[in-house]
Amino acid sequence: MAGKKLKTILATDCGSTTTKAILIELTDEGYRLKTRGEAPTTVEAPFEDVTKGVLNAIMEVEELSGMKILDGDQIIHPMKDDNTGVDVYVSTSSAGGGLQMMVAGVVKAMTGESAERAALGAGSIVMDVLASNDGRLPHQKIERIRQLRPDMILLSGGIDGGTVSHVVELAEILAAANPKPRLGQNYKLPVIYAGNKKAQDNIVATLGEMTDLDLIENIRPVLEVENLGPARDKIHDLFMEHVMAQAPGYKKLMSWTDAPIMPTPGAVGSLIEMVAKKENISVVGVDIGGATTDIFSVFQGQFNRTVSANLGMSYSVCNVLAEATLENVLRWVPIDIDEGTLTNRIGNKMIRPTTVPQSLEELIIEQAIAREALRLSFIQHKSFAVKLKGVQQERTISDAFDQSGSGETLVDMMELDLLVGSGGVLSHAPRREQAMRMMIDAFVPEGITQLAVDSIFMMPQLGVMANIENADMAEDAHKAAVEVFEKDCLIRLGTCIAPLGKPKPGSLILTAEFDLPGEGKKVVELKQGEIIVIPAPYQAINAKLTPAKHMSIGKDKGESHETDIYGGTVGLIFDGRGRPFELSTEKSKRIENLLKWSRSTNEYPDTHLRGGE
Amino acid sequence: MAHSYTPGLKVLHETKVRKDRILPLKGEVVVEANALVTPDDIVARTHLPGNVQMLNVGSLLNIDPTDVEAVMQKPIGSKFAKGEMIAETKGLFGFFKSKVMSPLDCTLESISSITGQVVLRDAPIPVEVDAYIRGIVSEVVPEEGVIIETEAVFIQGIFGIGGESRGELVVVTENREDELTSDMIKPEHAGKVLVGGSFISLSAYKKALSMKVAGVVVGGFNYFDLEEILGYTLGVAITGSEDLVTSLVLTEGYGEIRMGSRTFDLLKKHHGKFTSINGATQIRAGVIRPEIVIPLNAEDIKGDVHAVKINEGIQAGSLVRVIRAPYFGRIGTVVSLPPELQKMESETMVRVAEIQIDDQVMVIPRANLEMVETD
Numbered sequence: 001m002a003g004k005k006l007k008t009i010l011a012t013d014c015g016s017t018t019t020k021a022i023l024i025e026l027t028d029e030g031y032r033l034k035t036r037g038e039a040p041t042t043v044e045a046p047f048e049d050v051t052k053g054v055l056n057a058i059m060e061v062e063e064l065s066g067m068k069i070l071d072g073d074q075i076i077h078p079m080k081d082d083n084t085g086v087d088v089y090v091s092t093s094s095a096g097g098g099l100q101m102m103v104a105g106v107v108k109a110m111t112g113e114s115a116e117r118a119a120l121g122a123g124s125i126v127m128d129v130l131a132s133n134d135g136r137l138p139h140q141k142i143e144r145i146r147q148l149r150p151d152m153i154l155l156s157g158g159i160d161g162g163t164v165s166h167v168v169e170l171a172e173i174l175a176a177a178n179p180k181p182r183l184g185q186n187y188k189l190p191v192i193y194a195g196n197k198k199a200q201d202n203i204v205a206t207l208g209e210m211t212d213l214d215l216i217e218n219i220r221p222v223l224e225v226e227n228l229g230p231a232r233d234k235i236h237d238l239f240m241e242h243v244m245a246q247a248p249g250y251k252k253l254m255s256w257t258d259a260p261i262m263p264t265p266g267a268v269g270s271l272i273e274m275v276a277k278k279e280n281i282s283v284v285g286v287d288i289g290g291a292t293t294d295i296f297s298v299f300q301g302q303f304n305r306t307v308s309a310n311l312g313m314s315y316s317v318c319n320v321l322a323e324a325t326l327e328n329v330l331r332w333v334p335i336d337i338d339e340g341t342l343t344n345r346i347g348n349k350m351i352r353p354t355t356v357p358q359s360l361e362e363l364i365i366e367q368a369i370a371r372e373a374l375r376l377s378f379i380q381h382k383s384f385a386v387k388l389k390g391v392q393q394e395r396t397i398s399d400a401f402d403q404s405g406s407g408e409t410l411v412d413m414m415e416l417d418l419l420v421g422s423g424g425v426l427s428h429a430p431r432r433e434q435a436m437r438m439m440i441d442a443f444v445p446e447g448i449t450q451l452a453v454d455s456i457f458m459m460p461q462l463g464v465m466a467n468i469e470n471a472d473m474a475e476d477a478h479k480a481a482v483e484v485f486e487k488d489c490l491i492r493l494g495t496c497i498a499p500l501g502k503p504k505p506g507s508l509i510l511t512a513e514f515d516l517p518g519e520g521k522k523v524v525e526l527k528q529g530e531i532i533v534i535p536a537p538y539q540a541i542n543a544k545l546t547p548a549k550h551m552s553i554g555k556d557k558g559e560s561h562e563t564d565i566y567g568g569t570v571g572l573i574f575d576g577r578g579r580p581f582e583l584s585t586e587k588s589k590r591i592e593n594l595l596k597w598s599r600s601t602n603e604y605p606d607t608h609l610r611g612g613e
Numbered sequence: 614m615a616h617s618y619t620p621g622l623k624v625l626h627e628t629k630v631r632k633d634r635i636l637p638l639k640g641e642v643v644v645e646a647n648a649l650v651t652p653d654d655i656v657a658r659t660h661l662p663g664n665v666q667m668l669n670v671g672s673l674l675n676i677d678p679t680d681v682e683a684v685m686q687k688p689i690g691s692k693f694a695k696g697e698m699i700a701e702t703k704g705l706f707g708f709f710k711s712k713v714m715s716p717l718d719c720t721l722e723s724i725s726s727i728t729g730q731v732v733l734r735d736a737p738i739p740v741e742v743d744a745y746i747r748g749i750v751s752e753v754v755p756e757e758g759v760i761i762e763t764e765a766v767f768i769q770g771i772f773g774i775g776g777e778s779r780g781e782l783v784v785v786t787e788n789r790e791d792e793l794t795s796d797m798i799k800p801e802h803a804g805k806v807l808v809g810g811s812f813i814s815l816s817a818y819k820k821a822l823s824m825k826v827a828g829v830v831v832g833g834f835n836y837f838d839l840e841e842i843l844g845y846t847l848g849v850a851i852t853g854s855e856d857l858v859t860s861l862v863l864t865e866g867y868g869e870i871r872m873g874s875r876t877f878d879l880l881k882k883h884h885g886k887f888t889s890i891n892g893a894t895q896i897r898a899g900v901i902r903p904e905i906v907i908p909l910n911a912e913d914i915k916g917d918v919h920a921v922k923i924n925e926g927i928q929a930g931s932l933v934r935v936i937r938a939p940y941f942g943r944i945g946t947v948v949s950l951p952p953e954l955q956k957m958e959s960e961t962m963v964r965v966a967e968i969q970i971d972d973q974v975m976v977i978p979r980a981n982l983e984m985v986e987t988d
Contacts, residue, residue, distance in 0.1 A: 138667035138730075165678070169728040176665045176722065176732045202727050291849075291897070310848055315897055318836070319848025340837065345938055347836030347867035350850050351772045351896055355937040355981045356963055362938055363959035430960035605960065 006476035008034075008079060010061070010069065010086040011461035012054050013264055014041055014093040014253075017290075019050075021057035022461050023065055023086070024480050031480035033488035036456060037061040042249070043095040049249035050095060051256075075256055088473055091257050092460040094264035095247065099123060099239050100182065102150040104130040104174070106157035106166040109389045111195065114219045115156040117384075118194070118228040120305045122235035123266025124152075125292075130173070132157075132166050138173055145177035151243045153179070153189065153211075154231060155203070156219045158196030167195045171206040178210060187246070188212040190238045194219040194231045214238070226388055232266075239263055259468040265294050265305065267463030271485065272296045272420070273303045274466050278482065281417035284443065286374060287457075288423035290314035290353055293377040297385055299410040304385035308377040313425050314353030317369060321346055324372035331583050332368035332441065334594035335361065360604065363430070367438055370425045374442035382411045413446040413579075414500065414554055420490065422454030432569045433533075433603050436493045446500050446579050447554040448545075450566055451493040458489050492538040492568035498575040501551035503528040509551045509576055514543035514565070530576040531597045536567025573601070622769040622864075622902065622983065624875050627915060630765045630906055631751065634742050635758035637661065646753050650744040650761060652779045652889055657742045657758045663735030666716060670700045671729015674711045678729035685731070691721050693733070700731075745777050746889045747908045764914050766883055766907040768864070768876055770830070773892030773903030774843065774852045775860030778806070780827035782880065782888040782907065786810040789877035792869070793831050795820045802826050806888045806905075808880045812869040813861075815841060821859045828890045830880065830905060832865040832872040853893025853901070860892035862903040870942040873934065873985065883907045927984050933968060937981040944985065945970035 009024040009031075019041045025034040037060025042053035055073060062069050068084040069076060076085025101124040105111030108131035119126050127148045130141055153174065157167030174191065181189045191211040193203045200215050207213050217230045240260050244250040254261060262270075265287075272285040276298035285296040291312040296305045310319040321329060326339060342365065349355065349366075357363040386409050421427070421439050429435045435453050445451075466481040468474050503509045510526040516536055524532055546560040547553045553561050565572060577597075584590040598604050640659020644650060670685070671678040684700045693699050693715040704710035719733040748763030783805045785797045793809025795817040803824055809831040813821075815838040821829050839847050843855060864876050888907045895901035927933055931947045945968040954962040955976065963978040 139665055142665045142667075165728045168725070169730060172723075172725050172728060172730050172732070173667065176667060178662075206725075316849050318846070318850075322846035322848050340835065341868070343837045344833075344835060344866075344868035345941075348937070348941065351866060351894075352936045352983070353896060356957075356961055356978050357959045358937060358957045358961070358978055358981060359939050360959050363961065428961075430962070 006087045006473055006480065008067075008086040008088075009465060009477065009480055010058065010075065010077070010089045011465055012057060012089075012091045013267075013458075013460040014043070014050055014054065014091065014095045015264065016043075016095050016098070017041055019053040019057045019095075020457070020461070021054070021061050022458050023061050023067070023069075024465075024484055026480075029487070031483040033458070033484050035061055035064040036458070037064060041095050043247060049252075050093070050247065051249045051252050054091070054253060077258070088258045088465075088468070088477060089256060090259045090461070090464045090468065090477075091253060092262045092264045092267045092464045093244065093247075093250075093253075098125055098265070099235075099243055099263045100125050100127055100148075100151045101154060101235070102127050102130065102145065102148060102152075103154045104156065104170050106132045106170065106195075108134050110223070111156045111158065111220050113384075113389065114226050114228070115154050115194070115231070117226070117304065118219055118231035119154050119235065120307060121228060121266070121269060121303060122232040122239075123263030123269065123305075124235065124239075125307055125309060130170065132170065138176075141173050142177040145174065145179050149180060149182045151182055151190075152235065152238055153191045154235070155191060155193050156195040156231075158199065158218075159223060160197045160218050160221045162196050162198070164196060164199040164202060167199050168202045168206060171203050175206050175210060181242075181246075187242065190214070190242050192216060192231060192234050192238065194234075197221075212242070224388065236260065236262065236266065258473065259464065259470065262464045262467060264460045265307070267460045267467065268294070269296050269303065269305045269463070271459050271463035271466055271481065273298055274482070275418075275485065276303075277301075279417075282412075282415050283418045283420065284411075284416055285420040285459075286377070286422070286426075286439075287459075288313060288370060288373060288377075288421075288425055290424070291316050293373055293423075295377050295381040297381065297411060299385065299412060299415060302385075302410055304381070304410065306377070306381040306384045308373075308380050311373045311377050313366070313370060313373065313423075314349060316350075317346055317353075318350045320369050320373045320376070323376055329365075329368050329372050331590060332371050332594070333364055334591045334598065335364065337361075337365075364604065366425065367429070367434060370438050371442045374438065378443055382409045385410045413444065413449075416445060416449050418450045418452065419443055419445060420452045420454065422457050422459060426453050427455065427457055431603065432491070432493055433601050436496075436570045436573065437597075437601055437603050440496050440498075440573070440575060444498075444579065444581050445496050446498055447552075448561075448563065448565060449496050449498075450568075451496055452490045452568070453493060454489055455491050456489075458484070462489060492566065494536065494538075494568035494570040494572055495565045496573045496575055497545065497553070497565065498577075498579055499526075499547045499551040499553050500579045501547075501557070502578050502580070503548065503551060503576075505529060507548065509548045509578075510553065510574065511546045512543055512574065513546075514541050516541065524574055526574045526576040528576055528578060529593065530574075531600050532574040532576070533571050533601050534567075534574070535571040538566050538568045540564040540566060541572075570601075622771060622985075623767055624769070624873065624879060624985065625767045626879055627764060627909065628767045630746065630748075630763050630767050630908075632746055632748075632761045632906075633758065634744060634761060635754065636742055637740060639756040640740070642753055642755065642757070642759060644750050644753075644759060646750050648750045649748075650750060651747050652744055652887075654744045655741045656744050656750070656761070659740050660737035661740055663719070663737050665722070665735070666719070666733045667730050668699075668713065668716070668733065669729050670713050670724075670731050673713050674700060674702050676702060676729075679726045681729050681731065682724050682726060685721070685724060687721060689721055689723060693719055693721065699733075745779075745891075746906050747887065763906075763908045765909055766879060766905070768879065768905040770862040770864045770903040770905070771866050772850060772852075772896075773860065773862040773894050774839070774855050775828070775857035775892040776853050776855070777889065777891045777893075778828045778860040779887070779889045780805040782806050782808065782883055782886050784808040784881045784884045789832070789872040789874060793817060793829065798824055798826065800824060806830065806890055808877075809872075810877065811871040814838075818842070818859070818861065822857070826859045828860040828862065828888075828892075830862045830864065830890065832863065833868050833870040834861065834863055836867040850894055850896040853891070853895070855892075857892075860890055862890055862892055862905060865942055866936070868941075873944065875985065880905070927966065927979075927982065932985040933966070933982040934985050935968070935970075935977055935981060936983045940970065940975060940977060943970045945975070948974055950979070
């Protein structure tokens, strides 16, 4: 099929509960999403064959598009002359709990962290990080490994040519634990060794027999360099060869796809990375699910991903309450509510995870919890997305008083250009204003930041399309991924303009002058404590932003900034609550402010606001 | 006719219950097919490999790792008793010898010439699996375990804590609306399974623990009181491994919620019967619900078991329970299932069902309904 342009692409994402299919078509406006379908995932009993759910989701696509894609239990691809079938079929998967890994490194903050970054970047859940200096005794480590039963282990440690004994000791601990894989009893546990080259022979002697050992390049060949690529690629290969091959029906699914199946978060991450690279911007992406929250970021060209395994909106909702505390959840709720009743209600959401908020009060509580889940996940992300630790910094005399060094976070909110949200509570919020508010309150963007939500969570499918390597189809598939992402996947909410500084109550903190399409010149004077929303379309609007004397908007304090800002479904949001942003500790003042911001952003229906006054 | 797939909990007056009693790893099955078993009978047993301890003999004796093997007293695979010498240096002219003693009864598993570590393995840990319910061994899975079958009352709860337990069923409240209070729990309830109505307080549950009650089945319990029993805040609903004398099964949820009438009536009908319960809950993929199994005597078996067609889902006339505020815990009958999406007070657009509760018809999201599966 060399030289033939791809006309239709079918992609599925097999999630742990739902399998989602999207159909992309080449139109006069380029590649566009034609339709989508979904069906329950069928990886568990009574079906135990993932392809059944895939076929059901595709059948829905067939019905909605009027196209014939299936021939019995087969996907017709490439497309036939009679226009049946599709040109390409790809898939991602997180069914069966996704990819669960354990990583090990000699020093927790150095090789341990690099190994964790590689595993997370490849889309896995890191169950534990073992390190020589993690404070646990060997038998405690052994017990832990036996208990967790990971799908795969990534072992690293030492720079090339460095000490051998520490990393071999870790291998001996693994050997003593003799872990069995979670899925399938009849194969050896895959172990990837990405440590000191000099220790390779010893590692083979220790683990070669009892595990399925792969030796790859060192993840940290020298202290100053982190080499994650080979480890990530190897994890993807083994995910296909071992883990997926053990899951029911996957062998069949693998034979259908035109490109390797990717772990869902790995696909989302690579898409975010691609967007950041293409536009040369800093991006934060978040996917808040029922059980976990994933955060992806690209700052200074460096990609990072974290999974907050027990922060989610249904299965883990009580854990959000435990970690954030009830007080922190309640600070976002502008109504009086009995605390005992509230915790029981949240507990009931955990044991009946598929329910939806019927009353406005339930919705407000759910969105308050979401703010805290996002805030906590982002704190975890910031502490993980750091510059390499253990690297010696060259300092000049001018740096003598600068205490920043290795291990500093890469996340700089003033530098952030785009914040993308996805997951039920954000993508399906009844009003887009609510998604915008949740993201601003939780992530607290500074300066000028664009915000967007994923319309129907199709980032995984687009991510796997962006990763197709087959030369015949790669170029078109990448193009399709980018175009659909821009036109159909992202719903641009607008831009948040938030000056940095702690202004006096009620003082003027920013003046914005811009020409609004169709309306002419507009001047916005933002005072402390206000949020002002100006409806504006998603197009470049040249604006002059002048902060007050003690405030900044990305430049020096008080210095004007002329730049293009973009509206969106919500518009331009001027956030005058100051940075750092803190809610009043005084209850009546806090509720008054929450109601004021709700009203000015059109967050909740008026009836509620009248009732609240 | 419109129908919708909705999960539901089983409340069955007579059904064939099959329980897998499988070992965590291969071992020996000690009962035969068709044997009659009681809950305490051991059906299979095995040994888990013992825990491992690592000793760095090289650094303890201050010798090079390559020399460790030479100073070991016995070869790999040998047994050592606790306190027995496992390694000794030659010393200087036979003097100044250093030794290492075994910290436990163990087997020497390996010696490393790179790190100087030796691996010692503890004695194997015996594991036994009992029958859990009274019934017949319907199938033997060689080396792995058995499947036990019985005709029984089968009731699923929504959430529980504590693992498998058993005892005589004692209904202690008059009505399903009543709270199971401390004063109802008596010393003679030790080893029995108590059934209450709508609620049990923390103090009453603590009394049940102190009286060694085998299990408690009630409508609801306060979520925030779980912390005191478990010793941690329950963040995700995965339970069953808690070491509690009294397993707790909630049939409705958190808070004070009267027990479903069919559940309560069925339990009341079997007051005095021997019952097996399990509080283990897993609300994740591969969901596990807590359960109450009351094996039936031959004279109680009517043979009127209806195959429950779960996949049919709810339809007009189905009995459903509302599982989220504002009508949480109410039971009603489906009047209709309108196909179009409807806007709720929260402005969420959802598929709904019209439900008759008492004399009123209410519109409720289908996602907030649970089928009350009865037979």
